Amino acid sequence: MKKWYAIYTHAKWEKKVATLLTRKDIENYCPLNKVARQWSDRKKIMFEPLFTSYVFVRITDKEYLSVLQTDGVLNYVSWQGKPAVIRDAEIELVRNFLLEYSSVRLERLDVEVDDTVRIKCGLFMEQEGKVMEVLGKSLRVFLPSLGYAMLAEIPKSNVEVVSTRSRGELLFILLFYYQLLLS
Template sequence: MLGEAFSQSNTDPKLVKKWYALYTHAKWEKKVASIFTRKNIENYCPLNKVLRQWSDRKKIVYEPLFTCYVFARITDKERISVLQTDGVLNYVSWQGKPAVIRDTEIEVIKKFLLEYSNVKLERLDIDVNDIVRVKCGLFMEQEGTVMEVLGKTVRISLPSLGYYMTAEIPKSHLEVVNNNARDAC
């Protein structure tokens, strides 16, 4: 047990893999993900299942959820070589540094896209309000920040990306853990 703690604390931070969001050329998200896969770079290009209507037919297509974004799970040593990949423009930055995306946020995106199709993505422009816990369903026991509630629509915050996803979750499936608006009074 002591050996485990010792070996974990000695891990070189430059060898720890972290998720980063990368800007790509327009319409290059799938191509960049494919190039990363060929280079054995762990990546994720979230694809949204969308029903498209043409004049003669309907078809389900898979479009990138985040336009011009691909996620790569890499070490600090790999950061420069990833930038040199065709189609990659730069890292998504937060406070002047490449934004590190938490593993849990990548997992939330994956679960969200498995559960819902035709997901809408909106830029996050509001402050944090109530902390809630989901009582049942896919996100059972998960706590999150309510960004806005309109009828049954709840917006789930992904703070390190600056986005939130929208889905319908009945209010009866939520319980307030901490009401920041009331606590401020």
Template sequence: MTEAKKWYAVYTNPRWEKKVSGLFEKKGLEYYCPLTKVRRRWSDRYKTIEEPLFKSYVFVKITEEEKSRVRLTDGVVNFVYWLGKPAQIKEDEIDVIRKFLKEYTGVQAIPVDLKQGEQVRVKTGVLMDTEGSIIKIINNKVFVLLESLGYQLTATFEKSNLEPLPNKKAL
């Protein structure tokens, strides 16, 4: 019985996304490096070029046994980890990125930058839609002050589980 292939995110050396994609192709691995068209200015002209949408990231669809082949590829730093394991990306999410890039031009992927004192909302889990303010940030963990029921509760969240609130000023 063949094992199902799953999508993973791979972290590459800076500006190696296209090179790593070419090396994956030579190894016969299924990969996806989302590219967006960007207009750049040279000293004498403008030129439209394709740049990776996610800097230093390439997606690869592999089985568990193929992970070592991916790690041993020149330019690959490691898999992107989530909760201590290589992060699996859902097929639907890859499809959404593909469709989005087909439909729109000049797309940019900008990471959300959370700051101490900023007002945020919890996106998932038991505390979903609860609002609070950021007390401190350590790596990927965010400590949020939640004020409800007349008590001050402090909870720790992964950055990806929080979203900044629009039009709310930091404390």
């Protein structure tokens, strides 16, 4: 069964690694961001890697070593000592997002468990809650102000930290998967 993984590449080797993997018949995805660059005499549309030094591969266990033996590949992105598996839905979300938007920016948001955050956009805009879990690029946030406890998975880009490390009591949990909504 094939699974998606992220691999580290040498700096500025993302496109080249993707080409080399394709030549080896290894399914890969290098998300490219459409950006306009201004030169002194003209503007040019360019496609740059969205994630610097990362390429995604969808492989079986048998292809694992072949990926590492590709020029420009440094290692797999790991989580708790094992290569981190990426859900198909997350890869599709990136693909669809890049089809709809250009000049996308990535921002890293330092959030920890028990931080209080405010949601900046989407269905729960302006609601505050406590971070229960950090899941890569999203958070599980406890939202008590709706009259009952709700646990929402929210992209980090949609929250801002209000206060850090305060303890909260969890009464009831209703799992709600909040999808990425950007305006």
